[in-house]
Amino acid sequence: MAVISRGFHRRHEADIVLPPGQHLTTDFPVLSAGPTPHVSLERWSFTITTEAGEERRWTWDEFLALPTEEPAVDIHCVTSWSKLGTTWRGVSLDVLLGDVGTSAEAAMAHCYGGYTTNVPLVDLRGGKAWIVHTYDGKPLRPEHGGPARLLVPHLYFWKSAKWISGLQLLDHDAPGFWESLGYHLYGDPWKEQRYRAQ
């Protein structure tokens, strides 16, 4: 009787094109800027605040009632690992931003625990970003950002903020938590935009 090591796989690296400076992982490393917040679903909410101060808020039940999508995407961490074909379920930001009146340029993602990260609003629209609550068919685990996280897979993964609580829409882009320590304001992995020029 063979003992199976759950989660162990052979590494396949041939014929895969990764962004510059990245290597493949089949694991899902955890990187957090603080302790894992445990947010009860009764208290959870997601709020979009416009540059004019208007708020649109969803409770957990209201959020779950929205139409969902199941993106299967590659993710790229600035610490140099990439993970291919990750599967998620959640709500497209096209849905959440759909009836929000705004002419903002940028958004600051805010999170339970205090983390922030900035993303241009155009990068959150057009089927490129989601608020996800399910990973690999199971509820998103707290260490990976559950109950819900932002997913913006075309940017480095620090932009996909864990434990998201809302988006603040802004007239001008401003640096978030890691950006203010020298990480790139935009973070395109294919252009290897890891750091800001000093």
Next chain:
Amino acid sequence: MGSWYPATLVALRQETWTARTLRFDVPGWPGHLPGQHVDVRLTAEDGYVARRSYSLSAPADGETISMTVQLVEDGEVSPYLVEEMELGDQLEVLGPVGGWFVWPPGPAASPDRPGPVLLIGGGWSHAVRGARDADVGGGRSRPGERAGRAFRSNRRMTVDDNTYLDGNALAGPLGAVFAADLTAATGVCAGCGHEEVLAAAPVYGAPMGLVARCNGCDMVLLRYADLPTGQTLEMSGIAALHLPSRA
């Protein structure tokens, strides 16, 4: 040569950003001597098998063994052991293997039995932890006492929480910025007024940066990033910093 034993992961401890100790229950384990190692066999669900050798990093303790594994980033087995494997997961071990360089425990008895050996490497935080765990010394030096106290006082240091390091991780990086060892300094949290040596603060964010937080209120005390483009230190969460005079 021994035989293959199923082994179940029962405890984890993060040692550095890229190394952790894994403790396994191995029913039927015959025991081992310091210096011996094991072969590890991992079988994927599709039947693929990988086999590696790892040193045993703790004395024999009944039917449990410990291995301390350093991550090799593009490796196949070490990323699984360091980042993926969870409590309750299984692998197989063969051993104990190796008898060429072993060190029998116990007091000096003869030239063949020269007594205990203590290995000391750079980075005393880990050394003190290891020494305490192995029950070979209490950390009598001042830094040792500080490290021991930092670990005992840290309410969040549990085996299944590997998301942060202790404040001693700041010593090397901040040494590049300050002449004094800031980890020995007492910081006053700007949020709640809690006072504590920096070495006792939980440190998150590695390897992107270092984020030291208050043990009292979780607020960010300081943030530091060492990037190819430059170093940035932000300390707005520390209301005051007291550096002890050098003895």
